Amino acid sequence: MLKPFASLMSGAAMAGALAAAAQAQSQPASPPPAAAPATDQVSVADQIGPISKFKHPGPQGDLSGKWKPQFRPPPVKSAVGTSGAARTIDDEPIPLKADASNLYWHRIDMEQRGSPVANTAATCRPGVPTSIFSGFLSPFEIIQTPSQVVFAPELGDTIWAIRLDRDHPKTPRPTYRGDWVGHFEGSTLVADGRGFNRLTWLDAIGLPHSEQLHMLVRIAKVNEGTGLRVVITIDDPLMFSKPWTQAFTAEYRPDMTMYEIHCLENVRKENNENLVYEDVKPVPGVNN
């Protein structure tokens, strides 16, 4: 745990560093088939840390409370050999189309050369909301009401609201967070996200997406309420040749205090001077 803290405290794009560390993603040992519903149980081997000593007291469909994402070290057989890269649930390569692959590797290359491309974490903008599941240093709280399920992350100023009481608008205004609607299938929350702008990345090192990004997230308690299992299916016909799936776990931690982490408290010129900005400019009210 000390190493991530050291990079966090060095100040550099603090959010960027944290997000980068956080983005090393978990990989279950016995994955269900891609796009399959989250199973109700997850084996002990699926978790990096000990199973939480806290058991969620609510009924199965009640997800409310504080949860801490679990971290798994990046595997040797990582798709791109870099911590922070998105991983598929079955450890197969992400089905990137050629242009998307070129952009991804360009961004990775730029970082290796010491002139990283600015992502939204480095510039204090919101990221895709599912990034909270790889933020293993920071808990998030789920606030569940009849009309929406809200994720309030410790890291960042932006909550993620999944509306249970409506469908997507016909033409959602593209935003960083996207438009999210959801419903329960049994005790599993199924959340559907559309209407994203193209300013965010799908991982910490540059996995691109377009405004056609469509995310389907299935969230359920597992292991008798001590854990949360999250299965995310990502589709973007401009970037990927087929939908692909990733998975995360989190542990129930009602004991954790939610602190505030504000990216804008830690903006320092010296940390951002090597950043390279891509051509896509945010235009309030148009693409965000």
Add this chain to the structure above:
Amino acid sequence: MRRSFNLTRARIARRTSIAAVCLIAAAMAGEAGAAARSAPPKSQLTGLWKPMGHITRLLTAEGAEPPFLPEAKAVYARNKAAFAAGDVSFYGAHPCLNLGQPRMNFIPYPVEIIESRDTVLMAYEWNGYRRIDMTGKAPTVDYPMLNGASAGKFEGADLVITTVGLLGTTFLDAAGMPHSEDMTITERLHLADGGKVLEDRMTFTDPKTFARPWTAIVRWQRLPPGTERRESVCVDRVSAGQPALDMNH
């Protein structure tokens, strides 16, 4: 640097004390958890609200200047003069940084109140959110934060919130009213006008700044059902040459 130090200190403290916290929480979890798992509150606070009027200077409920101690009075006079001249350099922070409590509650942008069993969330369209712990625990912090720590309870239909642990770098109003990190804010959120108006009576207790506790009143009007909080990204507005905080919003 100071804030980073605070963050470091708090983070380390948090991680190293986690075992102790776990034990205490484990002991409490069974009983408190079971008792707290009742139906969601039947409160009428849920929904989208917008502050009424443009408050740039907080006054007491009677419309008077707060009972400042001499030093705080001088600081406020200096800040007020700068603010009136259009100079807000005394804020000393990024213009999009969360303004902290209580100021987030009366900037001219909607706030959404989201209520669940253990937490009331106030999600500010302008930027950020504030969480109010409803589990019955007293608010505590390891180090001061912009929004501090808030704990709430219902007294009848009123939500009474106590907030402590507020960073001394923020101001109570746009004109630069100072406060210390010892300040406690006690709020009473009360529905008025048949539920169309939400009144927040904020009482400030801060012996380092004020001669005695005093109360200000802020009012919100309920926005029509179906109105949703929009994603609003301050840093993008600023990049596009728009004001961070548009008082005519």
